[in-house]
Amino acid sequence: MQGNDRGLAARAAWLSFIGGYTQEEIARKLGLSRVKINRLIAEATEAGLVRVFVEGNDAECVALEDRIAAHWKLDFCTVSPTVGEGPLPLRTLAAAGAHYLHNVLDRGEAKLIGIGHGRTLDEVVKYLPRSNRPSVRFVSLLGSLTRHAAANPFDVIHRLAEVTGAECYFMPAPFFADSIEDKKVLLGQKGLKDVFSLARTAELYVVGIGEIGAHAHMLATGMITDKELREVKLAGAVGEMLGRFLDKNGRAVHAELNDRAVAIKLEEINGKPVVAIAGGEDKPQAIMAVLESHVIKGLVTDEATAKTIVEMIDAGAKAGGLKRAKQ
Amino acid sequence: MQGNDRGLAARAAWLSFIGGYTQEEIARKLGLSRVKINRLIAEATEAGLVRVFVEGNDAECVALEDRIAAHWKLDFCTVSPTVGEGPLPLRTLAAAGAHYLHNVLDRGEAKLIGIGHGRTLDEVVKYLPRSNRPSVRFVSLLGSLTRHAAANPFDVIHRLAEVTGAECYFMPAPFFADSIEDKKVLLGQKGLKDVFSLARTAELYVVGIGEIGAHAHMLATGMITDKELREVKLAGAVGEMLGRFLDKNGRAVHAELNDRAVAIKLEEINGKPVVAIAGGEDKPQAIMAVLESHVIKGLVTDEATAKTIVEMIDAGAKAGGLKRAKQ
DNA sequence: CGTCTATTTGCACATATGTTCGGCATCTGA
DNA sequence: TCAGATGCCGAACATATGTGCAAATAGACG
Secondary structure (H helix, E strand, O other), X not given: OOHHHHHHHHHHXXXXXXXXXXXXXXXXXXXXXXXXXXXXXXXXXXXXXXXXXXXXXXXXXXXXXXXXXXXXOOOEEEEEOOOOOOOOOHHHHHHHHHHHHHHHXXXXXXXXXXEOOOHHHHHHHHHOOOOOOOOOEEEEOEOOEOOOOOOOOOOHHHHHHXXXXXXXXXXXXEOEOOOHXXXXXXXXXXXXXXXXXXXXXXXXXXXXXXXXXXXXXXXXOOOOOHHHHHHHHHOOOOEEEOOEEXXXXXXXXXXHHHHHEOEOOHHHHOOOOEEEEOOOOOOHHHHHHHHHHOOOOEEEEXXXXXXXXXXXXXXXXXXXXXXXXOO | OOHHHHHHHHHHHHHHHOOOOOHHHHHHHHOOOHHHHHHHHHHHHHOOOEEEEEOOHHHHHHHHHHHHHHHHOOOEEEEXXXXXXXXXXXXXXXXXXXXXXHHHHHHOOOOEEEEOOOHHHHHHHHHOOOOOOOOOEEEEOEOOEOOOXXXXXXXXXXXXXXXXXXXXXXXXXXXXXXXHHHHHHHHHOHHHHHHHHHHHOOOEEEEOOEEOOOOOHHHHOOOOOXXXXXXXXXXXXXXXXXXXXXXXXXXXOOOHHHHHEOEOOHHHHOOOOEEEEOOOOOOHHHHHHHHHHOOOOEEEEEHHHXXXXXXXXXXXXHHHOOOOOOO
16 A cells, blocks of 8 residues: 555655745655545654654753753753653654754764663654664663563664764673672673673763553563562662662662673663653653762753753752752 | 844744744734734745755755756756666666656647657667557667668657557658758758658657766777767767767767768757766766756656766856855 | 834734545445 | 445545735834
């Protein structure tokens, strides 16, 4: 049904969006009816062949950015307008994150980039425009298989390889080992050891942030069990990053699960450029936990999430009794 | 003037392009009039804040098409994805050319079509789907025999006759006459004179483009000798079309060979719909020469060749000094 | 404080885009 | 072969976007 005129659709879309021709002109040019062109363009858009980036920040968001960046001493914070798309603003985050990553790649700032995991990150990469990046390499920062060694469809690194043509290093291990002993064995294997060494030398780390709740993505994909989730929650966890569960002060909770994560340790990347891309109704707490850890130096999020976070800063400040904002 | 609402413009643009809201919705959301939003988005677009990418092989080709068509003011240009089949992408060109020709025939745009020569054109016709075209006639635009009057296996017109069942007019003459006097004699013959008259009334001309190098097809088939080739090369020729050798500015070079070609003159078809089908590693220069002559109104080529041509445009523009820059 | 100019605003219209729906061709399975 | 299903197509309609123009507003200057 569709695969056939995918090319034609791309053609029509190009002429429309980039060429700036009217649909009627395109119809004439391609010898098709205007309605057909309209449908082709819709199809191309539908299929995600069209990516749009908007430069420049609007005032509303800049205020939030400044506030968050200042509060946690981030190198930067990017807030994009939330478009009403429900609790998980994937569209917004994908566009914003892809824009950030695209710029990083264009500037050639980092030749080796470490990549985390998660649904958001996956969307970001999906939204990334195809372009050849011969001089960049990506390395996975954590195992990405479920414990049953099934391939994880949300694995980001593979898609990155495909889209950028860059060299990519996959971590052939489960997300969580079955036991601490198992993990030791895994880490002892040469293949894995090499990837870990490489990961430690990355110049930039791009990660996602997971939340600990009914909608937790790791739960839905079978990465962890209900029981495990309850356990870390009991230990005080409110957020997750690179397989580590953190309490609201940004400290790793005491739970066996944390020691079974097959991932680079937060201490190993502390002080390096680490950027998180995350947002959504359920995420503010988790994001704040990660921010409190001071491991990340940059944050890409959406307006609604940012607003909630800023409100929580203010509430905290008021409760603390000290600060008072003017204006 | 503008710096003021740059932020607002960015927000409006984001909501429109990423959020997919209608301008009216955005207006309501931001408490502004619809027209205002329209202008903000226009402003953002104008300022280059909005960047659109269209994925797909075809999309890249369209970019090349547009560029080439604009640069030489062509009625159209078709670029097909190169599939990596060596220096002469015959398969690609054949498919693309056949597709073009098939469309022309289907639309019944031209009832009398002039046909050039060359390996590429031959492949195009081979690739053409068999279908009865009772109302179309084809006429050869040049002699196609070697000087020894042997039948030329690469002659296109015969195959066309066979495939389409259309009436075809063959030009019973050598490609190049042995001398200018010989040519005069040939042109005086009734049979030939009639075909030439007919050729001048064609409504569409489809031609190939030859290159002047070690792989020159005319050399390989014995149409011309080494010595003749050296001669025109010395005179500045970089390409050939309908038996005429052109320099890089698209002007016929001063060489006796040019006057011995038994073919319709370029001046005779100037201003009429002339379409060239050509491509390959050795061809860019030759194609550009023909484009410079402004005799052709349409070009069918392959991606790799088009890319090279566009690069040469860019290089030329840079060398030439300032020129307008678009998008 | 008035007057003139430059800019901005939104109405009303012009164009472009998106959608619905009935017709037509093709396929399918007795 | 035919009746029904399926999907594609474009005319006509509905909505969204873009623009010329005159009125409103803000600035600049005397």
